[in-house]
Amino acid sequence: MDYTPGVFTxxxxxxxxxxxxxxxxxxxxxxxxxxxxxxxxxxxxxxATPVPMLVPGKKKTHWVYL
Incomplete structure (x- = not known):
């Protein structure tokens, strides 16, 4: 849905x-x-502490580093 202020979108x-x-x-x-x-x-x-991160769209985690 577009915002229409006045006459333009x-x-x-x-x-x-x-x-x-x-x-x-x-x-x-x-x-x-x-x-x-x-x-x-x-x-x-x-x-460089590894932490588990949830994989988007899956129910698994993988390890990433901060």
């Missing part, structure tokens, strides 16, 4: 793109600040 996929673009714009500054903070440290710890 904005298709659903276009509205979805607008939302995605807005979210990217709003989250970019905090992500950049977090990246700068993490990379300013002399040591960055990473953990």
């Amino acid at each position: 904005v298709e659903r996929h276009i509205r979805g793109k607008w939302v995605c673009d807005d979210c990217e714009t709003l989250t970019q500054a905090p992500l950049d600040a977090l990246r700068d903070l993490l990379l300013s440290e002399p040591v960055l710890h990473a953990d």
Whole structure:
């Protein structure tokens, strides 16, 4: 179903793109600040712990790393 403000129609996929673009714009500054903070440290710890993840559409899990 399309949203019709006034006399023109904005298709659903276009509205979805607008939302995605807005979210990217709003989250970019905090992500950049977090990246700068993490990379300013002399040591960055990473953990390669395997965790089970449900396979979409199936009732099985497989192991993924964080």
